[in-house]
Amino acid sequence: DAGRLRQVNQRDSSDYExxxxTTVGVKNIRARQTTSDAFDxxxxxxxxxxxxxxxxxxxxLDDFYRQHLLSLNHLLPLGDGQSLKSDLRFARSTDEGGSNVDNKAFGAMFxxxxxxxxxxxxxxxxSGDTGFAYVNGSDAYLVNFVQISDFANREERSWQARYDYNFAAVGIPGLTFMTRYLSGDDVxxxxxxxxGKEWERDTDIAYVVQSGPLKNLGLKWRNATVxxxxxxxxxxxxxxIxxxxxxxW
Incomplete structure (x- = not known):
């Protein structure tokens, strides 16, 4: 797929701009201008x-940065309902003449x-002179981009431990649970x-109605501490949510 975006509508706004x-965290990104009207x-x-x-x-992002992104996903069946999923990501970001963007981002999730x-x-x-650059309001291409923090500050390294459970395994389809803890340092x-150092703890519990007039209605509660x-x-x-x-059809 390919395309060009000219403007965005933020979650807390009613107009396009x-x-x-993004200015979240400590990314050390400087630019000659504040906005751009073209993202290819x-x-x-x-x-x-x-x-x-x-x-x-x-x-x-015109006048700001260029990014090249590589990904590799592998699913290894282990038998008896077991599996190992590997998710590897690498991104290289450089400036476009109007900023100082310089970042290498590596992530792995097993x-x-x-x-x-x-x-x-x-x-x-x-690694690099800046943190990871991405359009404000969008999702970053990072394994540790979570509910509040992106753990993408200058020179930051971070770890994540995550646990999920699908209650369909015990006869309650539609009910799911997730909790994770992330810790970052060397900012x-x-x-x-x-x-600098930071940590975040997230918990989700969700249910999707399986039958009846409310079928496919989902309710999710998300809690986060940073x-x-x-x-x-x-x-x-x-x-x-x-x-x-x-x-x-």
């Missing part, structure tokens, strides 16, 4: 077999599944300042 780079992208993926898929993506259980371990590393805050050292804000957040899927 030009695009800007192209993505290609190839499924080598039922277990292995590779992908390449390109993104360009998830072991057995029955209704899934246990995941992830690692993410930033470069500038000369004379101690490196704490940081030497930068950022301490946050506690709750989200209640209602969703509905309407089959068209």
């Amino acid at each position: 030009d695009m800007s780079i 992208f192209a993505n290609l993926s190839y499924k080598w077999n039922d277990a292995l898929t590779a992908g390449y993506g390109f993104g360009r 998830t072991y599944g057995i029955g209704g259980h899934a246990l995941g371990l992830g690692y993410q590393r930033m 470069e805050l500038g000369a004379g300042r101690e490196d 704490r940081s050292t030497n930068f950022g804000n301490d946050l506690d957040e709750n989200r209640l 209602l969703s509905y899927t309407l089959p068209l």
